[in-house]
Amino acid sequence: MRRCIVCSGEFFKEPLLIYKNMPSAAQNMPTQLEVTRDYGIDLELYQCSCCGLIQFAVEPVNYYKDVIRASSFGKTITDLRRKQYKDFIEKFNLYDKKILEIGCGQGEFLEILKEFNVKPFGIENKKELVDRGIRKNLNIVQGFIEGKENVIQNGKFDAFLSFNFLEHQPNPNGMLQGIHENLVDEGVGIITVPSFEYFIENDSFYEFIRDHIAYYTEETLTFLLQKNGFQIVEISRFNRDTISAYVKKRSRADLSKFQLNFNQLTEDINTYIDLLKKNDNKVAIWGASHQCFTILSAAELQGKIEYIIDSATFKQGKYSPATHIPIVSPEFYFTNKVQAIIVIAPGYSQEIIQIIKKHYNDDIKIAVIQSRTLEYIN
Template sequence: MLFGVEKFICKACNKPALVKFISFGKMPIANAFLTKETLEKGEFYYNLDVGFCEECKMVQLIEMPPYSKYIVPDDAGKTHYAFFSSTSKFMEKHFAEMAKEAEEKFLDENSQVLDIGSNDGILLKAFKNNKTLGIEPSDNVADVARTQGVETISKFFTEELAGKILAEKGNFKVIFSTNVLLSIIEIGSCMKGIERLLANKGVFITEDPYIPEILEKVSYDQIYDAHVWYFSLTSLSNLFERYGLEVFDAEKQWVHGGSMRVYACRKGDYPKTDRLKKYLQEEKEKDIDTIQPYLELSKKVEQSRIELKALLRKLKDEGKKIVGYAAASKGTIVQNYCDIGRETLEYISDSTPFKQGRFSPGKHIPIVSPEHFHEDNADYALLSAWNHAEEIMQKESEFLKRGGRFIVHYPTPRILEPESTNKPSNNPNSEDFPGVEIKKLNVIANGQGYLFEVVRNDDNLFSGKFGQTLVSELYPGTIKGLHKHSKQTDYTTCIKGNIKYVLVDDSQEPAKIKVLTIGEKNSILVKTPPGYWHGYMPLANEKATVLHLMDRTYNPKKPDTERKDAFAFGDVWTVRPS
């Protein structure tokens, strides 16, 4: 059957406008890790097909497996979920910052906070001055939350449950849903419940994987049974509108391989930000509201499978020992779609005790403890939790020191080198500017001189798009900027001398300003995405040579450049005594 011909009923808007654009074939439940006993009983499989609704623009699974297949009760009737959020220290920091932002922007001491899908209480435990309530249907992780003092209801969130909570607890000023809204099958009932529980001027904050990021990274492993929806701001705006809510702000996040934090309210409660308008315009330019980019994704996914299998086959032919790292849902999808079994991966290392001693869904690869991995002499590890690559590579420094390397499949299959995992969120120079990334350039010097790599096609910060390269020499006292682009991404480094590089985000008041030094004293490459004002000047009364790489060619008839006076945001240029 040709994709794009047969139409299904969209489960978001109930219109016969859902068009299939990709099929991964029969797939097991991604987190249904098997014991020795259950290996013989057989597994549940479903058709992992994905569609795009031409009416409401929502991307979704065509077959949505019931919750009972992946939130499974034990003999005592208690349900279990295989992932504990607090196992990641980076995520703890992320949620603590999220809580702080909500406190500063939306809460007072009498406000209540609700978290839908609260897991082990990782977000709510960060609130010290407000009453909180978690909704978590999995008993095992909810029990952990309760031990930390987080009141938690072990039920699925529905309009009916919202009514009971309203009667007992009243309204909530902020309602969170982090990496959860995409998992709620009856999303209409959920939205009705949220609208009922929101207090006056209340805010619903949701943070989920962002479909344009999946398209760009070809991170198809984020598509699996527990993720039934894949949101753009366009599709979320359409969804919220049907339930009396509207999106008023949004902010890109690095978590889960690229997410969007979305702020919604009752219509008219808060003004829509320029940042939101910019994101919506970007989606329009990328044709996110059409099926075309999704059909293109289908082709890229198939090519990724071919290349990953070829890379692994080559390494095995060379006699290399390959294992898996992290028994994550993402890994289940890659292993089964790419037909990677025990003939390729001898085992999978995972730090979650619940998973150790079990077997991976579909391919039945044994899961072992990190101690086994540390004592072994594997040459390569196929990394499932690639969105935590930096944290993992810091933790597994000994593996890297002895020559071990991690393999990832996105955006194309490749071997990660230790220096190629920079993430903006963990860099103190860029964490306040989503999308801005910084790469430390390694300078190699000897008696003949020195060299340093600037950009590699396997750098995480490099999008893969090349427009042109320029070299400019600046005389002392020259200020270049301020300017910004609506479409173009800039990559900038200073190859001779030093420059002060200024970034400005004026999407909200007051404008945020970040100042960096780039050059011989601090060899870094800065990626500046569209939407940020930026400029630079030489330091120390010396000339500076600057290397620019852009992802678009310059068109003098349609210049993608907006300019401001260099002092539009005050004197950010004068070097002041410390």
């Protein structure tokens, strides 16, 4: 069974399109002597039933690792690239930072990047193109990124660029994981691919070619990037027919404030209960909620709490997990009175406080846990 190059999901059973006698490649056009040996191929376009990616079920062309560009560009494309670089560098404060272009050809776009106050680098598979770039005093190394094991010379890099290269790749996950591995923490990048939305808007059947294995929409490109450790900072249409994504290497979540709250709240609860116990006051909890169970364990309240009150009959007669404090009905209080109740029932706190005030002893002490704090009602 043929599967998706991004998520390994199965294709929908029938192809979306079948084109007969299509060019086997866009490059390496046959000479007069070769035309008799040149044959078209049938192309079948499929869609992944899981992630939705549109793709050809074919082997890649034999030069998919190489970047083939015109040796010169018109003013329109150079001005667009210059504007894009300026925005990218300013947005992420990349001045004097190392920026790597993935699949840089002979360095056509690196020459534009040299105009800015950054440190441009490139990686290109084809030696002939690498040599041409080096002759132009560009910092280019020969290589191709297929996975995390590929360590790129001069790394790690602060940012990367990939211009209409990803759609050629039969293993986009491996390429992106390799890029990810060669970036500094918080590293950023630009990725562009042809826009399949643009093809749909213009019924552009002539855009299909074997060289482009995958046809990304903003949705499927986003999925691919997130799957491989990148956050989407910004994604939009560039020059009408191209998707441009600004990405950032996903960083580890900072939960240090959780620990601060853990320490403070558990200390406050224990201080309050210890003070009550010092005056021979018994303490109960109201609310056999998951929040309650976590707080009981975090604050190590086993042995300090008489019981947990809860109106849900299916909880009554049971015990709190881990701390093993009995769960009882609200009526249990009248035969086993306590002098203080701590309410731990987010969403129901005010309702419970009113029940306690109305039906329990007037002098009962009430406290409630609200978000980060222990609040004293009386």
